[in-house]
Amino acid sequence: MTNATPIQYVGVDDGHYAIKIVTEQGQTLSIPSRAGQGRQVISLTNEDSSGAFYEVENGSVYTVSPYLENYISTRTADYPTSITNRVLVHDALRHAGYGGKEVIIATGLPVSHYYLEDMVNQRLIDGKKANLMKPLSCSSGPLAKIVQNIVTTEAIAAYFDQIMDMNGKKTEKCNEILAAGAGVIDIGGRTTDCAVVYPRGTQVDVSRSGSSDIGMLKLEERVKAYLRSKFELDNVPPILISRAISTNTVRISNQEHDISEKMSTIKREIWSDIYNSIMTRLGNGRDLEYLFIVGGGSLVLQEFIKNDFGHAVFPDEPAFSNARGMLKIVKYVHKCLPVNEQ
Numbered sequence: 560m561t562n563a564t565p566i567q568y569v570g571v572d573d574g575h576y577a578i579k580i581v582t583e584q585g586q587t588l589s590i591p592s593r594a595g596q597g598r599q600v601i602s603l604t605n606e607d608s609s610g611a612f613y614e615v616e617n618g619s620v621y622t623v624s625p626y627l628e629n630y631i632s633t634r635t636a637d638y639p640t641s642i643t644n645r646v647l648v649h650d651a652l653r654h655a656g657y658g659g660k661e662v663i664i665a666t667g668l669p670v671s672h673y674y675l676e677d678m679v680n681q682r683l684i685d686g687k688k689a690n691l692m693k694p695l696s697c698s699s700g701p702l703a704k705i706v707q708n709i710v711t712t713e714a715i716a717a718y719f720d721q722i723m724d725m726n727g728k729k730t731e732k733c734n735e736i737l738a739a740g741a742g743v744i745d746i747g748g749r750t751t752d753c754a755v756v757y758p759r760g761t762q763v764d765v766s767r768s769g770s771s772d773i774g775m776l777k778l779e780e781r782v783k784a785y786l787r788s789k790f791e792l793d794n795v796p797p798i799l800i801s802r803a804i805s806t807n808t809v810r811i812s813n814q815e816h817d818i819s820e821k822m823s824t825i826k827r828e829i830w831s832d833i834y835n836s837i838m839t840r841l842g843n844g845r846d847l848e849y850l851f852i853v854g855g856g857s858l859v860l861q862e863f864i865k866n867d868f869g870h871a872v873f874p875d876e877p878a879f880s881n882a883r884g885m886l887k888i889v890k891y892v893h894k895c896l897p898v899n900e901q
Contacts, residue, residue: 566661566706570886571648572713572879573666575633576748576775576855578651581882583890585725588655589878591797592748593630594623594646611653612698613646623650628796634749634776639668640686649695652703659701665889666691667713667881669750671770674712684710709889714745714754715763716884717853719892721874722760725883727891732849736760741849742767744837744871745881746856747774751833753841771836775856778804778829785821804859830863844868853880 570581573592580588598612599622613621623646631643638644652662666687667673673680688708695702718741722733737760745752751771755764782803783795790811803809807819833856844850850871852864857877864871874880 564660566663567657568886568890569652569655569657569662569664570716570882570884570889571651571664571666572716572882572885573639573644573648573651574748574855575638575750576779578647579855579879579882580651580655581879581886582655583725583886586655587876587879587882588651590647590651590654591625592633592643592647593625593627593797594621594643594650595627595630596621598622599627599629600624611650613649614696614698615642615646616694621646623647626796626798628794638749639672639683640690644687645690645693645695648691649697649702652705653697653700657703658697659703661704661706663707663709663889664691664705665709665711665716665885665893667711667716667885669713669747669770670715670752670754670768671750673710674765677765709885709893711885711888712754713747713881714743714752714768714853715756716882716888717743717745717851717874717880718754718756718760718884719887720853720880720884721849721851723884723887723891725887727887736849739848741851742841742844742847743851743853744841744844744857744868746833746852746854746860748776748855749774751836751854751856753837755841755847767841769840771833771840773829773832773836774854775859777832778826778856778859781825781829782822785818785825789818789821790816826860827863830860833860834863834867845870851880853877 568583572579577589577591598620611623687710691705691708722730722736724730738758740758741756743754751774753768755767779800782800786795807822809816852871852873855878
């Protein structure tokens with residue numbers, strides 16, 4: 560007997576900066592990774608679903624909202640197995656329309672967290688799987704029922720995104736990429752990941768693959784400090800920081816300010832730190848026929864990246880490369896079946 564509603568596959572890039580989702584239909588969703596303890600917002604309308612309350616097994620309540628200023632830091636080693644991660648993943652799935660539905664998902668870990676030297680970090684992987692299965696309820700409606708969670712490697716997932724299309728078929732460049740091998744630089748929230756995949760796509764060069772603890776959260780931190788000092792602000796809302804990063808402008812006390820010069824300086828400084836970490840691990844990448852730049856930081860820092868890695872390729876919507884790859888891995892590579900068909 561089959562279910563009236565089939566189990567759906569979802570790619571969930573549960574990052575430290577944002578939770579990014581890709582559905583089987585190719586729809587994308589990105590929600591800032593901001594959750595705080597207690598009830599921190601009051602909705603003025605019944606239609607506003609941007610803020611929600613979640614209750615965990617011990618009775619504690621968490622608020623998720625993109626506007627939170629007092630939110631829990633995700634720049635911690637235990638984030639992948641934390642209550643914060645569980646709440647954020649379920650919140651994103653709910654916003655994507657999976658409330659009350661059964662889903663098989665793929666999530667990710669940075670390269671250096673997924674592997675311990677040359678071994679898979681099975682303890683962390685199992686802990687991450689178990690965390691998302693623990694009890695959780697939401698004040699705004701039913702949550703997705705996670706039937707299975709396949710934990711993948713960030714950056715490697717982006718590699719799969721390049722060789723496989725949304726129907727599980729080879730991409731136009733697949734054979735060339737498989738023959739030549741490829742490198743991936745994934746500039747995320749907490750980390751920047753490098754991965755070099757050997758020809759044929761079955762082995763990873765451990766010596767040139769790994770993670771560095773620098774990403775867009777460090778950029779956000781420096782921009783926040785600058786805005787606080789420059790404009791003598793007691794509070795620096797996340798929306799103000801996001802606008803400064805994306806537009807190089809801010810609106811303070813109803814006046815528009817062009818901060819392009821300072822933003823360029825801050826971004827250049829962050830890129831310099833990231834570049835040095837890449838050079839230490841990957842090198843200049845000129846030996847790689849294909850070098851893909853992905854992650855949320857790839858577009859923010861694109862002008863600097865192109866100067867130093869002129870041969871690099873920026874995929875379409877690079878911020879969703881990992882999530883797309885995760886969807887393809889869970890749907891086609893692992894060939895997960897609904898539990899009643901296994």
